[in-house]
Amino acid sequence: MSTPAAPRPAGAPVIRFEQARKEYPDGTVAVHGLDLDVAEHELLVLVGPSGCGKSTTLRMANRLVELTAGRVLVEGQDIARTDPVALRRRIGYVIQNVGLFPHRTVGQNIATVPALLGWDRQRTRTRTAELLELVGLDPGVYSARYPYQLSGGERQRVGVARALAADPPVLLMDEPFGAVDPEGRRRLQQEFWRIQRELGTTVMLVTHDIDEAVRLGDRIAVFSQGGHLEQLTDAVNLLARPAAGMVADFVGNGRAVRLLGIGELVAVDLEPAGSSSNGPAPAPLLAPASALRLGSRFDDAFAALAASGGQAVPVLAGGGAGAAIAGWLTPDGLLGALRRITAHAADESDEAASAHR
């Protein structure tokens, strides 16, 4: 991992927009006066309808778009006073159609920034192989291929690997999984999420897809036209308590299903392990691979309850041979779990609302 350019107090924002404004030469005000912080190691998603200023905001952070007024700070430095080329070496950038160099191999594409930074061949080769493995492509097979020899999904993986090559502290992503079919997209999202947790990269990601936002974002910023920040909160809160009006419309139907996709089972959601004789009637133990565990997503829990015909299903703690039944999940338990995460969201949103006013 690279070390940050300068020590910062814990929790200091890595990217800070201060009254950032962009007016294009034809008079279009894409972003009016945005205040927004992205915290270290955070994956912040910008979401909103077409033309609301998401890409403009993102591109203000690496100076592909120059501000008309206000400031953007990256790692505490005003980027207007930073050399744009040096800035972009510290900030990875991934766009929808990836923009791989067609006449360079996958390995050479990934090595673009390391080459600019003057890394030696051995270090570059090792890093390239590591990154290909990280995004799930066999280096022996893919390093020497050209972009035209890849599927759309593979190209996007290479795009992500290239952006991560010099281990930038900050990554900007504009619809990075847009060109992939829904199933591949889901897989890429999952893998990217894992990689981001592992590397601790601070990420700002633009999407118009609310499901993607909910799946990936530590926090989600919902924009309306003109780069207005309508709501900034975590996924549960956004779904449980969307701000009235534009956000609620944008989040739309299917909120309950999305909540099922993000909640995770914890011990308080379960009937105690010993209660099966006088409490819920236990379903037969599921095959370990499909068994529920503490931390299982609610949608898996819902599927297991449906398969058991509504009978209590066992939930395991620990893995492998050491796994033990932590308790039993009943339909009421799952309802309680949904109430638990939405009640938690309500508390936080009340706090956030008073902090914002």
Ligand SMILES: Nc1ncnc2c1ncn2[C@@H]1O[C@H](COP(=O)(O)OP(=O)(O)OP(=O)(O)O)[C@@H](O)[C@H]1O
């Ligand atoms: N170079 C430009 N000159 C004039 N107007 C522009 C320019 N680039 C973008 N705009 C306008 O600024 C507004 C915001 O555009 P932006 O691309 O930031 O939106 P977006 O939310 O990323 O949209 P989408 O989801 O459709 O990509 C839009 O009205 C767009 O037409």
